[in-house]
Amino acid sequence: DEYGLDLGSVTWVVDDEDHIEGRAPANVEHVADGRSLGDLLRAGEIDAALSGNAGTGRADAPRAGWSAPSQSTEDGPYPLFPDHEVLALDWHLRTGIYPLHSVIALRSELVERDPGLPTALYAAFAESKRRQVEADPEWSALPRLGKQARQLGADPIPYGV
Structure with missing residues (x-):
C-alpha cells in the first residue's frame, strides 16, 4: 500500500527451502540450483530482492546449511531506497509494526x-x-x-x- 505496488502481481523468487507442507502460490518460483538472488539481480532477471542477514550472494546455502560459506565473492546489491533505514524506522514509528x-x-x-x-x-x-x-x-x-x-x-x- 505504501508505494502502490499490487503484491499479487509480483512474481516472488525464493532461495530458501520450504519449511512447511503445502503448495506455494502460482506466483512463487524457486531460484535454480547454483544461482542466487544476487546472480538474478546482476543479470537483470529480477528487479529487486528482499534479504536479511544472509544476503543475496549465496549460491549454495541454505540448501547446504546456513553455516555453509557463500561461494559469491562479489559485493551484494544496493538498497532499493538509499535512505532505507530512515524509511524503515519512520514506517515502524507510524504504524507500530516491525517486520514479522x-x-x-x-x-x-x-x-x-x-x-x-x-x-x-x-x-x-x-x-x-x-x-x-x-x-x-x-x-x-x-x-x-x-x-x-x-x-x-x-x-x-x-x-x-
Whole structure:
C-alpha cells in the first residue's frame, strides 16, 4: 500500500527451502540450483530482492546449511531506497509494526493432548530470547536492530500471542 505496488502481481523468487507442507502460490518460483538472488539481480532477471542477514550472494546455502560459506565473492546489491533505514524506522514509528520474522503454529491434536504445551513453549522461547539479549544486548537475528532499538525505545520484536 505504501508505494502502490499490487503484491499479487509480483512474481516472488525464493532461495530458501520450504519449511512447511503445502503448495506455494502460482506466483512463487524457486531460484535454480547454483544461482542466487544476487546472480538474478546482476543479470537483470529480477528487479529487486528482499534479504536479511544472509544476503543475496549465496549460491549454495541454505540448501547446504546456513553455516555453509557463500561461494559469491562479489559485493551484494544496493538498497532499493538509499535512505532505507530512515524509511524503515519512520514506517515502524507510524504504524507500530516491525517486520514479522517467524510464526509458530501447533497442531490442535497436540494441544488437546497437552493443554499446557502452548504456555510451556512460549515460556521456553521467551527465556531463550532473554538469555541471548542478556548475553549480548546488541545481538539480533534482524540486521541493524541494535542501532534501531535505541531509536525505537521498546522491544521492537516482542513475543506474544
